[in-house]
Amino acid sequence: MAKSLTQEFVKGLWNEVPPFRLVLGLCPTLAVTKSVENGIGMGIATTFVLVCSNVLISSLRKVIPSKVRIACYIVIIATFVTVVELVMQAFAYPLFLKLGIFIPLIVVNCIVLGRAEAFASKFGVFRSFLDGLGMGVGFTLSLMALAAVRELFGTGFLTFWVTPIRIFGPSYQPFSFLVEAPGAFMALGLMLCLMNLVGKK
Amino acid sequence: MGDLFLLAISCILINNILLAQYLGNCPFMGTSKKMETAVGMAMAVIFVLVMAGVLTWLTDTYFLKKFDLEYLRTVAFILVIAALVQFVEMFLKKSIPALYAGLGIFLPLITTNCAVMGVCLININEEYNFLQALVASFGYAAGFGLALILFAGVRERILLARVPRPLQDTSIALVTAGILSLAFFAFKGMV
Numbered sequence: 001m002a003k004s005l006t007q008e009f010v011k012g013l014w015n016e017v018p019p020f021r022l023v024l025g026l027c028p029t030l031a032v033t034k035s036v037e038n039g040i041g042m043g044i045a046t047t048f049v050l051v052c053s054n055v056l057i058s059s060l061r062k063v064i065p066s067k068v069r070i071a072c073y074i075v076i077i078a079t080f081v082t083v084v085e086l087v088m089q090a091f092a093y094p095l096f097l098k099l100g101i102f103i104p105l106i107v108v109n110c111i112v113l114g115r116a117e118a119f120a121s122k123f124g125v126f127r128s129f130l131d132g133l134g135m136g137v138g139f140t141l142s143l144m145a146l147a148a149v150r151e152l153f154g155t156g157f158l159t160f161w162v163t164p165i166r167i168f169g170p171s172y173q174p175f176s177f178l179v180e181a182p183g184a185f186m187a188l189g190l191m192l193c194l195m196n197l198v199g200k201k
Numbered sequence: 202m203g204d205l206f207l208l209a210i211s212c213i214l215i216n217n218i219l220l221a222q223y224l225g226n227c228p229f230m231g232t233s234k235k236m237e238t239a240v241g242m243a244m245a246v247i248f249v250l251v252m253a254g255v256l257t258w259l260t261d262t263y264f265l266k267k268f269d270l271e272y273l274r275t276v277a278f279i280l281v282i283a284a285l286v287q288f289v290e291m292f293l294k295k296s297i298p299a300l301y302a303g304l305g306i307f308l309p310l311i312t313t314n315c316a317v318m319g320v321c322l323i324n325i326n327e328e329y330n331f332l333q334a335l336v337a338s339f340g341y342a343a344g345f346g347l348a349l350i351l352f353a354g355v356r357e358r359i360l361l362a363r364v365p366r367p368l369q370d371t372s373i374a375l376v377t378a379g380i381l382s383l384a385f386f387a388f389k390g391m392v
Contacts, residue, residue: 023371026226027315071283074312078276086272101322104275108315110227181221182383189368189375196367 008127012134018111019142019188020195025111028102029143030184037159039147041095042102043140045088047133049080049106050115054132056080058120073116074107081106094162111135150187154179205336212340215389218316219348220382222323225316229349230374232307239353243346245307249289250317250345253282254338257321258331278321283312316345352381 003011015021019029028046032038053076057064064072085103088096096103106112115135120128151157156172157164177183218224225246232242257278265271290308293301311317320341324334355377364373 023230024227026230027223027319030226031223070309070312074279074283075276078279082272082275085275101319101326104278104322105224105315105319107275107279108313108318110313113313180386181223182379182386184223185375185379185382189372189377189379192372192375193367196369196372 005127005130009130009134012131012136012138013141014138014199016135017138017142018135019139019146020192024114025109025139026188027105028109029146030181030188032099032102033143033147033150033184034154034179035151035159035164036144036147037095037161038098039143040140040160041088041092042099043136043143045084045099045103046106046109046111046139047136048084049077050112050136050139051129051132052080052083053077053112054115054120054128055125057116058123058125058128061121064121069121070113070117073113073121077112077116078107111139146188146191149191150178150183154183205332208333209336209340209343210391212337213344213347214385215391216341217344217348217385218320218341219345220378220385222319224319225314225345228310228314228316229352229378230371233349233353233356233374236350236353236357238307239349241303242307242310243349245304245311246314246316246345246349247339247342248304249282249286249308249311250320250342251335251338252289253285253317254320254324254334254341255331256285257281258324258329258334261325262331274322274325278318279312282317282321286312316341348381348385352378355381 012018018024019026025046028042032042053073056076057073060072060076081104084106085096088099088103115132119131123131148158151159152167153175155164155174155176156166156168158167159165178187212218216222219226219229228242228246232238260277260281261274265274265277270277286308290301293304293308320338323341324337327333327337329337356374359373359377368376
């Protein structure tokens with residue numbers, strides 16, 4: 001409890017940044033980072049679910065009986081995921097099609113359930129809100145970083161929103177290995193290595 | 202019959218759930234440090250995934266589609282899976298304790314294994330019929346087991362190697378998974 005409110009938020013950005021430090025939520029990290037646009041979309045969707053479920057779970061933490069808590073968490077999370085799904089279908093349909101089954105799969109994203117169990121079930125509403133927001137922003141940034149590397153070197157383009165922007169000239173031979181599945185694993189592994197080098201450890 | 206066989210092959214090798222569809226990677230990294238846990242996890246997934254695939258298909262066809270409740274699919278599926286896992290756990294504990302001793306600790310983890318939920322959703326999105334859904338669920342589950350056990354074997358070897366410090370643990374595991382994925386990549390174009 002010694003942590004200040006700012007620290008609650010900031011820890012999600014570096015010290016405990018989800019896909020790298022906690023090694024949670026790998027599947028969306030690997031799958032949707034083919035373009036920066038997908039990464040941003042997935043990041044925002046996950047952040048929304050994370051923040052909402054954290055707030056609701058922490059406000060209900062005294063009501064939920066501890067024996068069935070996991071089931072309750074899952075239902076709460078699934079509800080917010082459905083909200084995200086419907087909203088995206090209405091307002092961002094092309095992105096919804098690109099992300100495909102990974103939107104409903106936010107339900108089983110271990111980050112969301114992990115934060116609910118490890119944080120929201122123990123701390124107050126505002127703290128949980130900050131924790132969720134920090135983790136969500138950290139997750140979004142890491143998705144964007146990985147996506148930027150993969151898309152830039154894999155295709156020579158960067159897509160921030162809808163239209164791809166050419167970064168490397170037409171003579172650039174795309175290293176398309178990076179956009180495929182094996183490249184995803186390796187890029188993430190090497191980024192993790194880089195983070196270990198830079199970070200304290 | 203031939204179609205079903207091709208579907209099974211494509212699910213096990215070409216569209217391998219772990220290495221080509223990127224689903225279920227958290228347990229892939231988490232339980233592959235030792236061969237024992239990898240085998241346990243693989244068996245538990247095969248066991249649950251086949252049942253979950255069939256049950257969610259039935260739920261979707263005979264309940265959600267019938268009453269126009271498709272927008273509840275996410276909630277319904279996760280509930281079916283959670284209930285199934287709980288039920289399997291109780292059933293095994295009561296009647297087959299030997300199997301429970303082996304799979305027990307992995308079962309609760311399966312609820313949040315995105316491979317299970319993912320396969321259920323793929324079955325629906327691809328509009329498989331009942332038999333196809335059954336075969337696909339089994340194929341994906343077998344593919345999961347195959348990749349996980351192979352990977353565990355490789356990782357046990359890595360333990361003996363001298364890995365540069367920043368690359369240790371998850372980092373080298375991910376790079377290894379990339380190489381394994383590259384091997385599975387070669388199956389593309391087989392069917």
